[in-house]
Amino acid sequence: MNLIDQKFLELKEQNKTALIPFLTMGDPDVETSVEIIKELQAAGADIIELGVPYSDPLADGPVIQRASLRALQHNINIHSCLEIASKARQEEVSLPFILFTYYNPVLQFGLESFFEKLRENEISGVIIPDLPIEEDEQVRQLSERYGIHLVPLVAPTSNDRITKISKKAAGFVYCVSSLGVTGVRSSFYDGIDDFISLVKQSTDLPVAVGFGISTNEQFNTFSKICDGVVVGSAIVRKIEEQLPLLQSQDTKAKGLLQIREFVAQLKE
């Protein structure tokens, strides 16, 4: 069974909601990303979105854009992200991984070898935000052949495409809570409850929500209506704040602890 399916089943039995952190791989470097992933597991994360930095992250706000720039200074690419995933596994991280990447790096890598490598490195899912369902047939066939869940995004403006997207979904359906780009928010799309219930009616798969979520209160609010909550920018911002501590061996542990404590309180 795919690790994502297994995780959602476990959480459903415990009547719990998945905490799904996103972080930009290689920010600030490969070794630190592996250490942060270990902290996320210790903090109670359930599934991790491993973000592949990209030069033109059109759906990302300033926090993730800055993280991508920092990572790209170290020439982080899909190969490095696979290396990070593999090293995290060697360090006893057993959580399901989802590779989050824009489509261009996948095309550069080669579609078939991309999925071969995902399977080799025990990555259970992939999210490609700029691959519309109308153009994803070849990617979908490969994802099914290699047993990697191609997790779709639905937005409040998806309307009549929600059913079409949900029918082809695998793993879970990712509801984007707001229009615009990623980034911490204090309010969300007006009518978000109706939007999420519409998505839940369109699929038997788990439904997760993301975009803008940064506090324990917001996590608890969404956990009443969703099976998973994605938190990206707030965690990437916490990493950014800790960079001075993370970059020195003497203070690295303190910086990692700050990240772990921030993530742990989201789900308390």
Ligand SMILES: O=P(O)(O)OC[C@@H](O)[C@@H](O)c1c[nH]c2ccccc12
């Ligand atoms: O950063 P936020 O506002 O917490 O949203 C999650 C987001 O980071 C992550 O899922 C993601 C990162 N880049 C994206 C681009 C499109 C959709 C989603 C994403």
